[in-house]
Amino acid sequence: MWFRTEFNGNIEYSTRYKFSPSYKFGGFVNESSTSERTANNSLYWGWNQTLRYNKKFGHHDLGLMVGHEAQQSTYESLFGSRVGYISNNITELSAGNKAGSDNGSSRGQWATESYFSRFNYTFNDKYILQATLRADGAAVFGPNKRWGYFPSVSAAWRISKEDFMKDITFIDDLKIRAEYGLTGNQSLPNGGTAIYSALNAWQTAWGTGFLTGRIANPDFQWESTKTYNLGFDLHALKNRLEIIVDAYIKNTDNLILELPLAAYMGTSGTGSISSPYVNIGSMKNTGFGITINTVNIESPFTWKSGISFSLDRNELSKLYLESSNIDRSPWFMNQFISRSVVGQPLWQFYGYKFAGIFQNYTDLKNSAIPETSKIDPAQGTWVGDVKFTDVNGDGVINEKDRTFVGSPWPKFIFGISNNFSYKNFDLSVFMQGTYGNSIFNYTKYANSAPERSGPGRGALQAVANFAQPSSYKAEDNPVLLNPGTTVPRVVAGDPNGNNRPTDQFIEDGSYLRVKNITLGYNVPKSILKKIPVRGLRVTAGVQNAFTITNYSGYDPEIGASSDKYGGNLTVGIDYGRYPAARMYTFSLTADF
Structure with missing residues (x-):
C-alpha cells in the first residue's frame, strides 16, 4: 500500500508602467502626454492525496486507488492613468492633470474539488477490467448543480493468450478492447462564471452606478460526454507489424454556449448586457481511427514506417431552444x-x-x-x-x-x-x-x-x-x-x-x-x-x-x-x- 500527498502553489506579482510623451516630429504631433500604471497579483494553490493498493495472488492481479484533489485561485488588478503632463521628465501619476484621470479595479476567484477512485483487475494476463469514478465540483456552478459524477469502465480480452491461438504463429499479440466513459466540461469561452454576473461601474444622471455585465444563469450545469469505444491492438510477424484500430461514438449533452439573443433584446450597444451562458443542446460524434506501424527492412539498413488515419463526423442532435x-x-x-x-x-x-x-x-x-x-x-x-x-x-x-x-x-x-x-x-x-x-x-x-x-x-x-x-x-x-x-x-x-x-x-x-x-x-x-x-x-x-x-x-x-x-x-x-x-x-x- 502506498500513500502520496503533494502540495503546490504559485504567487505572482506584476506591475506595468507606460508613459507616452508629448512630441513634435515633422508632421507627427502628440500634444498630450499620458501615463498608465497597472498592478496585478494572484495566488494559486493545489493539494492532492492518493492511496494505492496492489495485490497479486495466483493468476489474479488486483489494484485499487482512491484520491482527493483541491485547487483554488484568487486574482485582482488595479489600474490608473492620467494625461496632460507639464513635463516629460516627471512621469508619476500624481504629476498629471486630475481632470484627465481614469482608474479601475477587478478581482475574482475560482475553485475546484475532486474525489476519484480506480479499480483494476487482471486474470491470467488475459482478461482485463478497469473501472473509475470521479466526483468533480466547481465553483462556476450553482449550489444545486455544482457536483458532477463521471464513471467509466473498460474491458480487454487478450485473445492471443488463448489455447486455440497457439497454432496461429504469425500473431504475436492480439487484444480486443471495449470502453465506456462519462467526462465533464466546465470551461467557459472567456473564463469567469455563468451563475453570477460582474458589476461594472456606470455613469448615470444620479452619479456612479452599477450595470450588470452579463445575464446570470443560476441553472448552469456541467457539460457531459458519453463515449463508447471498440478497438483492437495487433502485433504480428515477430512484431514487424502493429495495427491499432478504434471506432467510437460520443454523445455530448448540455453543450456550453452563449445564448444567441438578438441585439434588440439589449445585448448590444450602449448600456447593453451580454447574453447568458447556457446549456444549449446536444451533439453526436462518430469516428474511426487506425494506426499501422511496420518494420520494412532490418539491419544493417533499417526502415520503419508509420501511418495514421482518422475520420470524425459531428452532428447537432438537439437544441433546447425554440429555434x-x-x-x-x-x-x-x-x-x-x-x-x-x-x-x-x-x-x-x-x-x-x-x-x-x-x-x-x-x-x-x-x-x-x-x-x-x-x-x-x-x-x-x-x-x-x-x-x-x-x-x-x-x-x-x-x-x-x-x-x-x-x-x-x-x-x-x-x-x-x-x-x-x-x-x-x-x-x-x-x-x-x-x-x-x-x-x-x-x-x-x-x-x-x-x-x-x-x-x-x-x-x-x-x-x-x-x-x-x-x-x-x-x-x-x-x-x-x-x-x-x-x-x-x-x-x-x-x-x-x-x-x-x-x-x-x-x-x-x-x-x-x-x-x-x-x-x-x-x-x-x-x-x-x-x-x-x-x-x-x-x-x-x-x-x-x-x-x-x-x-x-x-x-x-x-x-x-x-x-x-x-x-x-x-x-x-x-x-x-x-x-x-x-x-x-x-x-x-x-x-x-
Missing part, C-alpha cells in the same frame, strides 16, 4: 455566418452562391437581383455587379437564397512517418495532412474588391481588373469591356450588395505538409576514446519544410480560434493567421 439552428459570426465580419442546424454538422459556412459578374444588359434583365435593388447604374444593380444564385427560384435575391456553401470539417486526417538508419546515421521524415475541408479566405475577401480595399489598405493584384461596363445607359445595351473578370465594378454605396461574402472565397483546404525532417549522426566510440566524452550526437533538421495544397492563402492549417471579442470560436476562417514558419535547427549533444 432549430444557431448562428455565429466573427466580430470583424458580421455578414458572414457559421450555422449549426439540428441533424447536420456544426458551424457550416452559410451564405450566398457566386454566379459570376453580370456580363451584359441582357444577362442583367434576365437574372434575379436583390429585392432591395433595381436596375440602375448609380443606385441599383448594373452590368459589372456580382450575380448571385437564386437558390429558391423566386426571381429575387434575399435572405432566403442563403444556403450551406462549405464545411470546415475534413473528411479525414492522416499522418505518415518514415525512419531510416544505417550504421551511425539516422533520418526521420514526418508528414501530415487533411482532405475535404473548406476554408473561408477572409484575407482574400477583404483585399480583392474596390470597396473593401483602397489606398489606405492595399489590395491584391486582381483588383486592378475590376469590372468596367461599356456604358451606363440602358439604350446602349452595355457589355463588359473586360469579360471574364471576377472583381465587381466600382460604385458608391454598394447598392447591389457586392460586399456580401459568397462561396467565391471558400476554397479547398486539403493539404499535405512535410512537418519534420531530421538527420542525425552518432560519432563512433572509437573516435571518442581520444576525448573525455562518452557520447556525441550531431543533428540537423527542418520544420515545415514544404506544403502541397491548392489553397491560395498563406497556410491551410487553419483549425479553430477564439473570437477577439466575446470568445466565439471560429472554425476554418483564415483572417490573416500567421503562417507556420519554416525553421532550421542544428544541435550538438554531448554525454560526459
Whole structure:
C-alpha cells in the first residue's frame, strides 16, 4: 500500500508602467502626454492525496486507488492613468492633470474539488477490467448543480493468450478492447462564471452606478460526454507489424454556449448586457481511427514506417431552444455566418452562391437581383455587379437564397512517418495532412474588391481588373469591356450588395505538409576514446519544410480560434493567421 500527498502553489506579482510623451516630429504631433500604471497579483494553490493498493495472488492481479484533489485561485488588478503632463521628465501619476484621470479595479476567484477512485483487475494476463469514478465540483456552478459524477469502465480480452491461438504463429499479440466513459466540461469561452454576473461601474444622471455585465444563469450545469469505444491492438510477424484500430461514438449533452439573443433584446450597444451562458443542446460524434506501424527492412539498413488515419463526423442532435439552428459570426465580419442546424454538422459556412459578374444588359434583365435593388447604374444593380444564385427560384435575391456553401470539417486526417538508419546515421521524415475541408479566405475577401480595399489598405493584384461596363445607359445595351473578370465594378454605396461574402472565397483546404525532417549522426566510440566524452550526437533538421495544397492563402492549417471579442470560436476562417514558419535547427549533444 502506498500513500502520496503533494502540495503546490504559485504567487505572482506584476506591475506595468507606460508613459507616452508629448512630441513634435515633422508632421507627427502628440500634444498630450499620458501615463498608465497597472498592478496585478494572484495566488494559486493545489493539494492532492492518493492511496494505492496492489495485490497479486495466483493468476489474479488486483489494484485499487482512491484520491482527493483541491485547487483554488484568487486574482485582482488595479489600474490608473492620467494625461496632460507639464513635463516629460516627471512621469508619476500624481504629476498629471486630475481632470484627465481614469482608474479601475477587478478581482475574482475560482475553485475546484475532486474525489476519484480506480479499480483494476487482471486474470491470467488475459482478461482485463478497469473501472473509475470521479466526483468533480466547481465553483462556476450553482449550489444545486455544482457536483458532477463521471464513471467509466473498460474491458480487454487478450485473445492471443488463448489455447486455440497457439497454432496461429504469425500473431504475436492480439487484444480486443471495449470502453465506456462519462467526462465533464466546465470551461467557459472567456473564463469567469455563468451563475453570477460582474458589476461594472456606470455613469448615470444620479452619479456612479452599477450595470450588470452579463445575464446570470443560476441553472448552469456541467457539460457531459458519453463515449463508447471498440478497438483492437495487433502485433504480428515477430512484431514487424502493429495495427491499432478504434471506432467510437460520443454523445455530448448540455453543450456550453452563449445564448444567441438578438441585439434588440439589449445585448448590444450602449448600456447593453451580454447574453447568458447556457446549456444549449446536444451533439453526436462518430469516428474511426487506425494506426499501422511496420518494420520494412532490418539491419544493417533499417526502415520503419508509420501511418495514421482518422475520420470524425459531428452532428447537432438537439437544441433546447425554440429555434432549430444557431448562428455565429466573427466580430470583424458580421455578414458572414457559421450555422449549426439540428441533424447536420456544426458551424457550416452559410451564405450566398457566386454566379459570376453580370456580363451584359441582357444577362442583367434576365437574372434575379436583390429585392432591395433595381436596375440602375448609380443606385441599383448594373452590368459589372456580382450575380448571385437564386437558390429558391423566386426571381429575387434575399435572405432566403442563403444556403450551406462549405464545411470546415475534413473528411479525414492522416499522418505518415518514415525512419531510416544505417550504421551511425539516422533520418526521420514526418508528414501530415487533411482532405475535404473548406476554408473561408477572409484575407482574400477583404483585399480583392474596390470597396473593401483602397489606398489606405492595399489590395491584391486582381483588383486592378475590376469590372468596367461599356456604358451606363440602358439604350446602349452595355457589355463588359473586360469579360471574364471576377472583381465587381466600382460604385458608391454598394447598392447591389457586392460586399456580401459568397462561396467565391471558400476554397479547398486539403493539404499535405512535410512537418519534420531530421538527420542525425552518432560519432563512433572509437573516435571518442581520444576525448573525455562518452557520447556525441550531431543533428540537423527542418520544420515545415514544404506544403502541397491548392489553397491560395498563406497556410491551410487553419483549425479553430477564439473570437477577439466575446470568445466565439471560429472554425476554418483564415483572417490573416500567421503562417507556420519554416525553421532550421542544428544541435550538438554531448554525454560526459
